[in-house]
Amino acid sequence: MSRIRLVGGTITKTTGGDHNIYSEGNIVYNSGQAVTETSDTGIKYGDPKDAPVKEVNEAVKEIELITKLDQGSANDKTGTFQDGMIFGKTYHFKVKSYVKDSPKNKLNIKWILRYHSLADNSWKEISLSQKGESLKITMNEEDMCGRFIYIRAYVKDHKTEAELKVWKHNRFRWFDRMQVEEEIKDRTDNNQPWKIDQAGTSLCGMACIFYLFAKEQPAQYKKFAKELFRTGISSVNNFTVKPDTEILEKMVNKSGFPMKTSNMPAVDYITMASTRNTDNPKYKGGDEEFQAINWPPLMTKLSEKFLGYKDVYSKGIYNPVKPLAYTTFDIQKKIDDINEQFNAGYKLILMIDSDLISDVWDVSALDLHWVVLESPITWNYIPGFFTPKQDEIDFKVYTWGTNPNGASRYLKKAISSSHFMNNYNGYIKCK
Structure with missing residues (x-):
């Protein structure tokens, strides 16, 4: 607050005791004639002193x-829990005590929430x-999740x-959170996206x-996964992932894996189960x-709207009825088509029967499975009189949390x- 006093005559101040002037800024005297300071014991100069603290009563x-x-993870890799608020629940806060006097009008008590937004x-x-001694508030702001919330109640100074x-x-x-x-970090900074693992679920796609x-x-990916974990909602390109409560409230076992998903990594459950x-x-x-x-x-x-690929095309994909016999021309034509797409820079998601890459070959069950092709397909073929002298197809794929270029890669x-022909169905190509 500023104050201006205009006086046409003389101002005289007489003080019986000490006379103190305090200012947070400068003290400026302007005079048309002389400025005179007198003292019976001398004039002293020194560092400024703080103004007396004004006693606050109503605070x-x-x-x-x-x-x-409610309990949740302590987020320190110990497997322990901590108490905290949860999204969507209503909480009741109340004034417990005052500095000295409670305000006569309780509606003078105001409330503020404060937090650091990521x-x-x-x-x-x-x-x-809301005003008064009591506050009831529903914590329905996603951005506040995974943060400390500072609740303030005040009369004059929050x-x-x-x-x-x-x-x-x-x-x-x-x-x-640390896990x-x-x-x-493994899937991004450490260049190990192949660690993504569906484990004991049918989330191969x-x-x-x-x-x-x-x-x-x-x-x-990093932004999406962190945001989804913390807030329960995240968008990429033209696709928004917002899972139901059953997904968000999934419990974990003692090893930190989601229940009923075998040894599925936490971040893979968060991203894949939420999207599905x-x-x-x-x-x-x-x-x-x-x-x-x-x-x-x-x-x-998902290839178009989630991953943002502009050129997406599917071929074959699902054909449970296959010819009983193939010519070498049929086989070579199929392999050449796949390799042509791969060499043209397309990402190829193959639909196969899982027997194609399993250690157990050609069982009768129909186990449809998605994999990502990570190399051209090679076919070493030498014809023979009744049977080929050599007939070997090899290629690399990503699947089941395994490094496609590692020692335990698929194909094994x-x-x-x-x-190959009996267990391969088709592909989705993306670029």
């Missing part, structure tokens, strides 16, 4: 949380409309009066999509086989051309 000293907190790396202050610090869990509250971030995502767009559930809410994030299946229309849609050994 909030403490606030408390009445509502019971969305734009800034501090947010939210003034609440910076110096009561504040309560409360943790708000990540949306996937049972998953350990999830290590897994994300999702695994292929996220393998290509982490391999080709590591920065976007977004498209098919009947998939509840467990070992449901049929609900988890990734049908060809979904794979082409070369296969015959008939084995």
Whole structure:
């Protein structure tokens, strides 16, 4: 507050005791004639002193949380838990004590929420409309998840009066943040996207999509996975992933793996189960086989809208009825077509029967499986009189969390051309 006094005559101040003047800024005297200072004991100069602290009577000293907190991961790789608020739940806060006197009008007590937003790396202050000694608020802001929330109640100064610090869990509250971030780092910074593993689920199509995502767009994958883990919603290109509560509330076992998914890594569950559930809410994030299946229309849609490929085309894909006999021309034509697409820079997601790459060959069951081709297909063929002298097909694919260029890669050994033709269905090509 500023004050200007205009006086036409003389101002005289007489003080019986000390006369002190304090200013946060400068003190300036302007005079048309002389400025005179006199003292019976001398004039002293020194460093400025602080102004006396004004006693505050009506101020909030403490606030408390009445509502019971819920458990979630301690996020320190110990497997332990911590208490915190959860998204969508209503919490009751109340003034516990005052500095001296409580305000006569309780509606003079105001409330503020404060937290650091990761969305734009800034501090947010939210003034609440509720006033009085009691506050009830529903924590339905996704951006507050995985952050400490500072609840303030005050009469005059929100910076110096009561504040309560409360943790708000990540949306996937049972998953350990340190573990999830290590897994994300492996798939991006450490150039190991092949660690993405569907484990004991039927999410092979999702695994292929996220393998290509982490391999080709590591920065976007990292942002997507972290945001989805923390807030429960994330978008890429023209596709938004927002899983149901069953996915978000998935419990973990003592090893930190999601329940009923074998040894599936946490980040793979978060990304793949969430995406599958977004498209098919009947998939509840467990070992449901049929609900988890990734049908060809979904794979082409995700290739375009999620991964952002402009040129997406499917060929063959699903043909359970195959010819009983093949000519060498038929085989070579199919191999040449695949290699032509691969050499032209297309990413190829192959639909096969899992017997094609398994150690157990040509069993009767029909186990459709998606893999990503990671090398051209070679066919070493030398004809013979009744049977070929040599008939070996070899190639590399990503699948089941295995390095396609490692010692335990798939294929584990070369296969015959008939084995290839009996278990190969078709491809989706993307560029």
